[in-house]
Amino acid sequence: MSEFIFCTGRYESGDWDSAPTLPANLIDSVARYTEIATAPAGAIVPLSSERILEYPLVYLTGHMPFRFTEAERRNVQKLVDRGGMIFVDDHNHDVDGVFSKTALEEIARTFGKPADLPNTNPIYSCFFKFDDGPPATSHELNGWGDNLVHKNLKAVMKGDRIQVLFSNKDYSSEWNYHPDNKRFSAVDNTRFGVNIVVYALTR
Amino acid sequence: MxxxxxxxxxxxxxxxxxxxxxxxxxxxxxxxxxxxxxxxxxxxxxxxxxxxxxxxxxxxxxNISVRLDSVPPxxxxxxxxxxxxxxxxxxxxGSIPALALGADAIASPTGGYNIRVSAPSGTSVVIGDDIGPIDTVKARAGGAHVTVRSASGIITATSSGTVARAALPDTLTVRRVLVFGDANWESKFAIAALEEDGWKVDAQAHVAPDVSVTQGSVGPFDTSRYAAVIALDQSAAPYAGRILKYAESGGGVVIAAPAAAIEGFSGLRAGGVGKIETAFSIETEPGAVTLKSLSVMPVTGMKSDAVPLDHRGNLVTAAARRHVAGRIIQLGYLDTWRWRMSGGESSVADHRKFWSSAVAGVAYTPTVLLEPKATVDDAPLARLVGTLGFxxxxxxxxxxxxxxxxxxxxxxxxxxxxxxxxxxxxxxxxxx
CATH class of the missing domain: 1.10.287 (Helix Hairpins)
Structure with a gap:
């Protein structure tokens, strides 16, 4: 049986690789807390390639304006239609930032308008429990970016399944460090990333 | 003188x-x-x-002599x-072409009927019901087959003036399906395929020691609750004994290749588990993945009562057998989710049909008896010979x-x- 491979999507319009150590950190967490067969290295796959369909969970991030090319749009639509999931995180932590604005426009154009995800969604309880919804990041608590603590993530749903998950919380900064440094944290802040992976694999 | x-x-x-x-x-x-x-x-x-x-x-x-060119009613x-x-x-x-008709209910939440016609090769047969014609099929190799989503009243097959009539089969009671698997893409998409085809699925996805993501409420394994149990991988091992008893009581079991090696399934499976075979010769670029291009762990050393269902060359890739009252299918395919995600335009529907058919093939589906149909005449020529002789x-x-x-x-x-x-x-x- 194939292993789970964490996939970062490469898109043409912006800085898709702005959180280069995040994949290794999340892979470490998934391997550390679960028995999910996980590949030790992630994959970077262009959204314009149909190879993206081999990775049913795709992570996208960036600071810059975000636009899909036609090939990228076609492939991500197909990926989501066939049951895959896309996780988009705003690396600016800024609702007025260009990434958030353009990514939300692009998501709405491609998949439908995202709505606030209720904090009772199973993504907050499928492995670790997050009773208050999405965990806050240090960027939010320190007042950086838009100086907001976002109460909800946004999502495009199909039935009760998340197709596209969108975050303004800047998990890309929060989780973008070498996994060895987790030992300095009282609470591992990547636990919600494990939930995203478990959710994608089971829903 | x-x-x-x-x-x-x-x-x-x-x-x-x-x-x-x-x-x-x-x-x-x-x-x-x-x-x-x-x-x-x-x-x-x-x-x-x-x-x-x-x-x-x-x-x-x-003396009564009748010259016939079709079977009279x-x-x-x-x-x-x-x-x-x-x-x-x-x-x-008279020389009347034989015609016979049978209809079976499909053990699936979406229902429907498999209609089979026996007729000389090349014969056109019109399939219909009380409402009117449904389809016209041409018999090949002595018969034809058509699947219909719904039908009303009596099913008829008409050929050369002879009309065969068959009653709609009794209604099947389709219960839930229970899936055991690890938290991985195969489990996710097998469950998705079944749900998309209308099956109600309870599932337990193993995530970590003593931690599983449960869908629905995994209840007692018995035929009053589940039509079939699917064991996708080694995560089903702790339940092998209960699955064995479930099969003995009439329940259906689908054993995917990674689960077939579970020791507790030795009495259930159709045969042994071969080493992984990869179809190198087949194009597996994105968009071209098919069932034939998936890697397989073939069914080897088939038991004497097992029946092969699918082959790849000399390899048996799916086989079935009966264990006491239950039916078992052992699948050899690995990572069928790749077929769904990276296959052609119909791959999602094909993947859905694959899993739904596997479950339908073993499902325990008690019937709800319908009133007997007095007008059934499913093999008119045979009945003519039975009544009046050759x-x-x-x-x-x-x-x-x-x-x-x-x-x-x-x-x-x-x-x-x-x-x-x-x-x-x-x-x-x-x-x-």
Missing amino acids: PSRAETRVSIETALRAVSLGILAWMLWLSLDHEKKQSVVAANTAGLSSALRNWTKSGIAPD ARQRDWLAALRAAGSKVEWK PSPATTALPTRERGTVSLWWLFAILSLSLVAEWISRRTRGAR
Whole structure:
């Protein structure tokens, strides 16, 4: 049986690789807390390639304006239609930032308008429990970016399944460090990333 | 040398003897009714009215010959059988193509029926129901098959004027499906495929020691709750004993390749588990993944009661068997989710159909009995032969005249002639 491979999507319009150590950190967490067969290295796959369909969970991030090319749009639509999931995180932590604005426009154009995800969604309880919804990041608590603590993530749903998950919380900064440094944290802040992976694999 | 008068007396005596003999014969014939033969005939088109006429006469015809170019309806066949029971000799002639019809309910939440027709190759058969025609199929290799989502009343198959009728099968009760698997893409997409096809799925996805993501409420393993259990991988091992008992009680079990090696399934599986075979020769670029291009762990050393369902070359990639009251399918394919995600335009539907068919093939589906259908006539030619026997050879011809009546007329004529001749002979020679 194939292993789970964490996939970062490469898109043409912006800085898709702005959180280069995040994949290794999340892979470490998934391997550390679960028995999910996980590949030790992630994959970077262009959204314009149909190879993206081999990775049913795709992570996208960036600071810059975000636009899909036609090939990228076609492939991500197909990926989501066939049951895959896309996780988009705003690396600016800024609702007025260009990434958030353009990514939300692009998501709405491609998949439908995202709505606030209720904090009772199973993504907050499928492995670790997050009773208050999405965990806050240090960027939010320190007042950086838009100086907001976002109460909800946004999502495009199909039935009760998340197709596209969108975050303004800047998990890309929060989780973008070498996994060895987790030992300095009282609470591992990547636990919600494990939930995203478990959710994608089971829903 | 006798005189002329003596000769005439001798002739008169002979004529009297002939007359007496004929009278005795006629008397015997009048007492022996078995010898009176009436013959009637009809063809397919005129059979209905002929049957009414023969029956209205009050006396059943002795011989009934029917030339058929299609099988008459059951009512007319029964009518002929009744006439035969009343003493008529009934025979039929004709070369009628065989036609038989069967319908099975599909064990799936979406329902539907598999309709199978047996007919000579090349024959066009119109499938219909009470509402009207559904489809026209051409028989190949002795039959044809069509799947319909719904039908109403009686299913019919019509070919060359012969109509076969089959009752809709009894309604099936389709229960939930229970899936055991690790948290991975195979589990996720197998469950998704089943749910998309309408199955209600309870699932347990193993994530970590003592941690599983549960969908629905995984209840007791019994046939009152589950139609089938699917073991996708080694995460089913702790439940092997319960799954075995479930199968013995009639439940269906699908064992995917990674689960087939579980020791507790040795009594269930169709055969052993071979080493992984990769289809190197087949294009597996994105968009081109098919069932044939997936890696497999073939079913090896098949048990004597196992039946192969699918092959790849010499490798058995799916096999089935019965274990006590339950049905088992062992699959050899690995990572079927790749087919769904990276296959062609129909891959999602194909992947869905694959999993739904596997479950439907083993599912325990108790029936809800429908009222019996009196108008069922699923194999008309076979029933015609069963009722009236095999057709008579075309060269055999029944007499075309009513033999008993004709012979009596001849006898009466000879008798009259002999009496008149004897009387004339006597009178012309002066005797009284």
